[in-house]
Amino acid sequence: MKVINVRVIPNAKKNDVSEELGQLKVHVKAPAIDHKANKALIGVLAEFFNVKKGDVKIIRGEKSREKVIEVDTDG
Numbered sequence: 092m093k094v095i096n097v098r099v100i101p102n103a104k105k106n107d108v109s110e111e112l113g114q115l116k117v118h119v120k121a122p123a124i125d126h127k128a129n130k131a132l133i134g135v136l137a138e139f140f141n142v143k144k145g146d147v148k149i150i151r152g153e154k155s156r157e158k159v160i161e162v163d164t165d166g
Contacts (some may be wrong), residue, residue, distance in 0.1 A: 093162045095152070097136075101156075108139045129153065132160075139163060150157040 096114045103118030104113060110116070121131035137144045140162050152158035 093140075093164055095160050095162065096148060097132070097158045097160050099132055099156050099158060106135045108133065108135060124163060132158070136162065141148075 098111075098114055098116045100116065100118045101121060101123040103120055105118065106120055107118040108115060109118075115136075117132055117135055119128050119131040119135055121127040133144050133147045133149070136147045140147070142162060142164060146163040148161045148163075150159045150161050
């Protein structure tokens with residue numbers, strides 16, 4: 092189980108994950124409307140960590156660009 096800090100950038104040109112100052116920076120194509128960016132974030136991180144979407148959870152920051160994510164890498 093990993094707990095990571097993430098900064099989300101919605102409305103990006105492409106989905107991308109990079110590390111910046113000890114924090115993951117995730118660009119998602121989806122807009123920050125109707126939880127579309129959060130759903131896209133979960134999909135991008137699941138692919139990045141090679142886990143199922145159900146193994147990625149937003150713990151804190153549901154409505155913020157700064158989020159705390161839990162990734163179940165055991166499952």
